Amino acid sequence: MNFQINTGEELFLVVILAFLVFGALGICVAVIHLYLSVKQLALPAEKSPKEDLYAGGTFWNRLFRVPPSSANDSLLMEHAPDGIQELDNPTPPWFMFLFYGTIVFAAVYLVIYHVAGDGDIMNREYTTEIAAADKAREAYLKKFANSVNENNVTVLKDAKAVTEGKKLFDQYCVACHGSAGEGKVGPNLTDEYWLHGGTVKAVFHTITEGVPDKGMLSWKKQLNPIQIQQVTSYIFSLKGSNPAGAKEPQGEKLAAE
Template sequence: MNVFILYTAGLLGQEPAKSIWDISSGQDLVLVMLALFLLVGMITVGVVALNLVFVLKKIIGPEPVAKPVDTRSWWQRMAGLHALNQEKDLMMEHAYDGIAELDNPTPPWFMGLFYGTIVFGVIYLLIFHVFGTGEIMIQEYTQEMAIADKQREEYIKKVAGSINENTVTQLKDAKGIDAGKAIFTQNCVACHGANAEGKVGPNLTDAYWLHGGNVKAVFHVITEGVPEKGMVSWKKQLNPLQVQQVASYILSLQGSNPAGAKEPQGEKEGMGQSVATR
């Protein structure tokens, strides 16, 4: 459809002017095509520009809203605390079954503690496992054992140092007897049996003794030993109080008559009657 643009003169009875769509030569066709391409290009550029603006707005998001002034105290900031009237500002968009979640960050004190443990771990690694300048466990153990030995010596001097072969007495209290039993079970059952019935060593539950059956004699035998009979000295392993305890436990077994007791050996205490040793 041809669109005609009439000039004023044409309206007055003169010949109408040519329409821009009246194509009478190849040059006119080229000009029309260029005009169409320019029009299509401008429309395309406009559509693309609008799309870019929309995408940029979506990426950038809404304009940031100025945050309210933080009026919390230093302790509230350190502990990550917020006032109840601020919960609406911390509330997150999603909710489950009517339960809203607040966007509360991890408290600063906790984060400081967490990062502090990382720093401590790095320092510990360097000192103990890279440079080896720290006191590792074996060194700590050696030091603690030295301290324990020193304390043991002081204890012996203070408490057990007053106990010797001449001053020792037989203990009767349950605590002392139980302590002696524990020592006997740990050190003496290999030779004398679990119930002191005698194995390699003599029976300690009857009235016959090779070296005396009172507390002083038993204390002496345990302390000094009887090397020719295979009885070792325990004075380096046991302090005088422990020797007193185990001697008292042995004497408490008199007359217990355990099963499988070894035959009597030595002299009957206080009777002067002797039995041949084997």
């Protein structure tokens, strides 16, 4: 565990922790001292009737400090506000153990979760779960993507797939084909003319394998088959858009699928 104080908030938490720890120790010492002092002052030569009430009981009676009901008269307190009589029963030992245990638990919790940073507080737990979900999603998409190939690829029509294809096109294809597919170094993608085939399978193959003789890279290492299908679908959505500055037709004219 690498303990470092990097921010003012961490320093503040350390100070609070120190106050809690030393405060708890101080309270324990004070309580023990007070208990011993009171016990010494109140201790007569012989055991008091109140002590005898708990001395002869069972383990559970001593643990919970529960005297027999027949001893209630000897436990009555002198004052009786509004005529209500009270019994002078001490705090049960189990309750005191529980109380001091909560102080120790709070100190340990503060160190682990807010000072050392080893505990899964809400924000850290959320980040961890999101990262795990992203990995699972990537693994699923990778597995699913491998099911798409040149033989079964189709044009995707849903808006989400086309939008994803546009994002990929803008990232990888704009330099050669223009932001609207009008063509620059590469051919115009919005007309009916194709250099390497105009079917969805042909376009998918061209993007996947590239055209080395013409300077077009193979994108199968950068893009998975699903992403290539999305780019292909976006290219088909550009048909007939007639962007400004469109490059002259190249290749063979083919009817749209």
